[in-house]
Every structure is written in C-alpha cells, then in structure tokens.
Amino acid sequence: MGSAYTKRYTEEFERDAIALVDSSGKTVTAVARELGINSEPLRGRYRKAEVDRGEGQPGELTGAEREELRRLRREDREQRQTIEILRKATAFS
Incomplete structure (x- = not known):
C-alpha cells in the first residue's frame, strides 16, 4: 500500500x-x-x-516537446474560445 x-x-x-x-x-x-x-x-x-x-x-516526446505541445494546445483552446465569442457576437449584430 x-x-x-x-x-x-x-x-x-x-x-x-x-x-x-x-x-x-x-x-x-x-x-x-x-x-x-x-x-x-x-x-x-x-x-x-x-x-x-x-x-x-x-x-x-522529450520534455521540451511535451511542454511545447501543452503550450500549443492551450493556445489552440484559447483561439477556439475567441472564435466562438466572435461568432456569437456577430450573430447579434
């Protein structure tokens, strides 16, 4: 245990x-x-x-490659959120 x-x-x-x-x-x-x-x-x-x-x-993956992958996934998630916010904002225009 x-x-x-x-x-x-x-x-x-x-x-x-x-x-x-x-x-x-x-x-x-x-x-x-x-x-x-x-x-x-x-x-x-x-x-x-x-x-x-x-x-x-x-x-x-090396440690540096794993860190870069985490960073890129975070950036991708943030960009998708931004796109979704802009898409919703244009729907109200």
Missing part, C-alpha cells in the same frame, strides 16, 4: 542520482538503495532523462 506522503528531492539531487547511474554502471535499483531512496521514482526520472537525451523509443 502506497504512502500518501511523497518525499520531494531537489532537482540537483535528482540530476546527481541520474548521473550516478550513468557513471557507475550500476542499476537504478542499486543506486537507489545506496542513496536510501525508492527505486521507482528514480527509474521514472532516469527514463525521462534518457528520452530527453534522444535515447528513447521512436516517437517518444
């Missing part, structure tokens, strides 16, 4: 942990054990770091 409390680590700590996995040749589980942290969150962060370095599966 999972805990409702999730410990948050600094970005620097996470970067260092990922770098340790890369440089040590050890598994994510072994590094997590050495650092005294849960291996699953580290595994997820390590996987994202691999994708951001271009080492992911074909079609996987």
Whole structure:
C-alpha cells in the first residue's frame, strides 16, 4: 500500500542520482538503495532523462516537446474560445 506522503528531492539531487547511474554502471535499483531512496521514482526520472537525451523509443516526446505541445494546445483552446465569442457576437449584430 502506497504512502500518501511523497518525499520531494531537489532537482540537483535528482540530476546527481541520474548521473550516478550513468557513471557507475550500476542499476537504478542499486543506486537507489545506496542513496536510501525508492527505486521507482528514480527509474521514472532516469527514463525521462534518457528520452530527453534522444535515447528513447521512436516517437517518444522529450520534455521540451511535451511542454511545447501543452503550450500549443492551450493556445489552440484559447483561439477556439475567441472564435466562438466572435461568432456569437456577430450573430447579434
């Protein structure tokens, strides 16, 4: 059963942990054990770091690409709302 409390680590700590996995040749589980942290969150962060370095599966989005997609979807939603408002306004003219 999972805990409702999730410990948050600094970005620097996470970067260092990922770098340790890369440089040590050890598994994510072994590094997590050495650092005294849960291996699953580290595994997820390590996987994202691999994708951001271009080492992911074909079609996987990097963090920057995911952020751009979120931004574009937000802009699209705002533009659709503006168009709908203008459409309703012209109906009353």
